[in-house]
Amino acid sequence: MSLEHTLPLTMLPPGRPARVVEVRAGRQLRDRLAGMGLVPGRVVRVLRDNGGPLLVAVGETRLAVGRGMAHKILVTETALQGEPAR
């Protein structure tokens, strides 16, 4: 895991599953994102990237994540299609 390189969510090619490694934000924002499902360990997928906000799939949830925010979410690509928990 630690050998894989991390990249911001904005750099993740759409459609590829990736695991959240870190959310670089203040506590308040981090907790809010946690409530919406965006926590380290979660597998996410970018559904659409039009150059503006990203449309991100987190489990069954669909989130619009502003580009600035998405830049602070670090992920690592994973070969898994779903979450290992399932």
Place this chain on the structure above:
Amino acid sequence: MTTSRRLRVALAGNPNAGKSTVFNALTGARQHVGNWPGKTVEKKEGYYRYRDLVVEIVDLPGTYSLSAYSPEERIAQEFITEEHPDVVVNVVDASNLERNLYLTAQLLEIGVPMILVLNMADVAEQLGYKIDLGRFARLVGVPVLAAVASKDIGMEALREQIHHAAEAPEFHTPPAHVLQYDHELEKAVRRLTAALENLSDLEGYRPRWLAVKLIEGDGQARRVVSRAPGGEAVLTLLQKVMHNLQRVYGEDVDIALADARYAFVRGLARQVLTLPQHPPRTLSDRIDQIVTHRWLGIPLFLFFMYLMFSLVQNVSAPFMDWIDAVVSGPITTWTLAGLLALHAPPWLVSLVVDGAIAGVGSVLTFVPSLMVMFFALAFMEDSGYLARAAFVMDKAMAFLGLNGRAFIPMILGFGCNVPAVYATRTIENRGARILTGLLIPFMSCSARLPVYVVFGMAFFGKDAGLVVWSLYLVGIVVAALAGWLLSTLVFTDVHKSVFVLELPRYRLPTWQGLWLHTWEHTSEFIRKAGTVILGIAILLWFLLNLPWGVQNPGESYFGKVSHALAPLYEPAGFGTWQAAGALLSGFVAKEVVISTMSQIYIGEQETQPDAPPRLHPLEDARTIVAGFGEAAWNAGKALLDSLTPGIRLFPQTAGSAENQTALSRALHKAFTPLSALAFLVYVLLYTPCMATVSAQMQEYGWQWALFSIGLGLTTAWVLATAVFQIGRLLGAG
């Protein structure tokens, strides 16, 4: 029956989990069903009777968690822990279990009696999800029900369960150790819990919950503990514990807590939820493929907006004719007949007919178009499209220094600025919230439309539609420029505000939901027409007729004040006391501009040909009253007639002779097409109404409300003057 027991139930759940639908299904209360995150910010209450119980329901704000940072989360947490509801009903979206159960995990920790409602069970079933309810209930230690609130499925079982909770709260209280933390964290929690258990007075809080919350840095938990005798010792222990934890987790203790909750949630989901082998690509995702498309997204959005406005015009027109006919026909005649039968003096007849009925009637005529507008907005919101519109428009909003979140209140502003201002509550960044609230008044609300329509018909004929559209556009452009300027000069930190918004799964809005939403706003408008606007219409009538016996409204009190204001508007081309007066009354509500103008201009015309003579014998009096009434009635009819054709923004020019009503004839004398245009620009941009100002005052403080008034008046004056002066240079008017 005399001593029915009371039971208090709190509804908690994520936004978009259908909490409001459950609330409606239980209480039948009239309230709004939203579909974008954080819509139910206000506390809503309702009640129902069930057997020997009166059950009071409090609809808590929709939240994703209880971290107590946002006002919504604080409200929810404090209500549950401090107001001690008898039962907390946690509404969960069955088709999105994992995300929703995060809040559930936090609720379970509090340790109050709970019932879990897995709502939208039909959607989950369609997706091929299988949920083992029995196992679920055993694992969480509280009853779990499946439901489809929008179809009233499972609601009777919920009522029954709530009743049962009143009898046996112990069966509904989750065990204290339902959720275990990571090794080091769990040790810390237990240490604190043990210390808390030694305290004598914890005000009914569960020690373990307090321990977790203390670690989280929650202010409420800290207050409770410091109040308790011996609490200081626990807080000292907390410092030590935190020191240890930070050695292990660094600054991410909160993330470790969240991790443990997600681990619990994931474990729970794994045990109770069976997913299909091949999850189908949902319809929702397929719609999003098109709706959020890079090139199609914005054109589609613009198309939907166009559709909405053309619906507002075309669908509402016949209904408007109908209301017009009712108001100008039966209502006026019957009122007149009643007044005549009561031998009402002429001034009273004039007050009721010219003042009250004409004033309120002209405003009520717009109820249908408002209803259609509110209905269309409710449809966009409840279906889930509005959140997509915010996604699509985020980039464009960046120019104003705002993000996609601010877009939803702005769109609502086209309907009415007041709910739009309240809708800014969902924007976290205070600067961005205030900036949005300052730009909303430039969104041309539906109350301004009547003014455009009347002037458009009088001066621009078949170009009226174009003029009205340009005005909407001018509002948007001014908002864009003001937004850009303010975000560069005043609100410099808004660029940093974050945009995260849930795009809820598309759903077909229920008729009940749409109707409740539409009716909520429409009834508010009607109430306004019946109170504020009625009051103004009557007040205005007096101001126009005082000192007693004035022949010309220009010499009345109202006329005098307006005369004093008129020179201000000279550079903009409408420096007449009538225009100034109409704008003055329009400060209270834009709908009043037209009713004021008709009172002023038509009143002016009447007094010239046959001023009502003095009362003589009783016989004469009757004919005089009848004659005056008839004249007033005709004037009232003419006024309402003048509003009728304007309702169609693209009318046939054939009946134009008939369209030359009293008001538009009067307007022609007072305005040139150019000064009329300048006047409309002014109406578009200056303070929308008192209600908006008071909403701004409530949300952002009086300084910003005053700032908004200043901003509106300045922009309005500058632009109206620019239109008039530049138009004159170009040789128009």
